[in-house]
Amino acid sequence: MAISGALEAVSLAAQLKIVPTQKHRGVIFTLHHVCAERPDRFQPNAHLSITPQFLDRVLATVRRNGWKPVRLEQLPHLLSRGDNGDRYAVFTLDDGYRNNRSEALPVFRKHEVPFTVFVTSGFMRRSRSIWWMTLEEILRSSRSLTFGGAQMKTQSALEKYAAFDRVCHYLEGTEENQCVDDLDAHAHALGFDPMSIVEREVLSSQDVAAFSRDPLVSIGAHTVNHLNLAKLEPELAAREMSTSADEIGALTGQRPTLFAYPYGRRGAACQREFEIAAQCGFDIAVTTRPGMIGTSDGVNMLSLPRISLNGYFQKSRYIEALLTGLPFRFAGVLGQNVGNG
Ligand SMILES: [Zn+2]
Incomplete structure (x- = not known):
């Protein structure tokens, strides 16, 4: 059992391409769907779903390992204070799915953990299919x-x-x-x-407005049409980012300063997109590049890495291994982080 557990942990670390050490001061988790497992044989998007039970175990594991759950928007200030030994955990959910409210919110409430939902405004307005x-x-x-x-x-x-x-x-x-x-x-x-x-x-406009009033919830922008921004002309990329924030702001009364790049991998969010995000008024933007957050020096708040809470790895011992900083010699050997959203 011990060997098998260790191997699984190594495989997770390799999958995520991270080597946790004492230097890491923060971690931002990426989630999409939080819902019950389905029995279907064909589930090509299964990696985008975790169960509420798994989320429950993750939140307990995070606290048990001494990580402090904080809001994404608090990170710049917390990291700027210098290393006082605190380690921060941030939870983010991409695309704006209904189950974020119906299934995830009660679990976050149980553990009193804040989280950010990145809303794709075209999905929310029903003008764009997924x-x-x-x-x-x-x-x-x-x-x-x-x-x-x-x-x-x-x-x-x-x-x-x-x-x-x-x-x-x-x-x-x-x-x-x-x-x-x-x-x-x-x-x-x-x-x-x-x-x-x-x-x-997907959450409707009315749902997002109501959701935004929950004290644990922050709403961020995730573009209008969920396009790969790196493939767009700069003006169109800026419009995708800016308009989604404007639409959410008009709905909730607060224009988001938080942003998640659609797809978020290297080929979809690079230096040009980071600069456009700043021009569009975002203070913090997250990618899906796997990694943890180090000291404030050298941390670009517009290109933050995240760790995917992947549906293929629904075992709390993976998370435990991740957060306790075991030495992962084989990190980086295996393939990439996966995800459409
Ligand atoms: Zn997405």
Whole structure:
């Protein structure tokens, strides 16, 4: 058991490409969905979900290891005070899903832990579909798919997973808006409205306004259309960022100063995007680059790393290992952090 646990911990650290040491003063966790597990065989977005029970264990583990849960907006001040031995944990949830309120909020309340929800305003206003969920639904109900010039068999679960990966890769290398439109058209041809998924899964404007009044909740911006900003002209990237903050501000009475880059990986958020974020009035912006936060020197508040609370690793001993700073010799050996959101 001990060996297997250690190996799993090593594998997590490797997956996250982090080597925790005493120098780390903070960690920002990324979550998406918080909901019960589903029995389906085909779940290409499962890595974006954790259960409320797992969140409960994580919050207990964080406190047990002496990490102080704080608000994201407090970080600059706390880190600027110099190292007094305190270590901070921040929780963030991307995209603005309904279950953040129905499932996650009660768990955060139980542990009195504040958190930030990054809202995609186009999802919230029902003007934009969520392509990775549309694609999942298309593949679930189809036996073949022609997309991006490729014909794919999608009968078995294995074939569906392969097709999902292929479309993701295609989408990364091409014009994203056109791809989203094409997927929406496929959905309609199969007899379902992709916006019904958004309605089912995402907080409405009224929900966000009410959610923002909860004392534990901070609302951040996550663009209007959840596009890869690095692929856009600078003016359009700035509009995506700025307009989402304006729309949320008009709704809640407080324009967000917190921002999360869609996808957030190196190819979707780099120096140019960090500068645009500053120009758009954001004080703090988070990526999905895996890592922990060191001392205030050298910490760019507009390119903060995060640790994904990944649906594939729903075991509290991973989190324990992460937070207690075991020496992970094999860190960096394995692959990358995953995630669409
Ligand atoms: Zn996202």
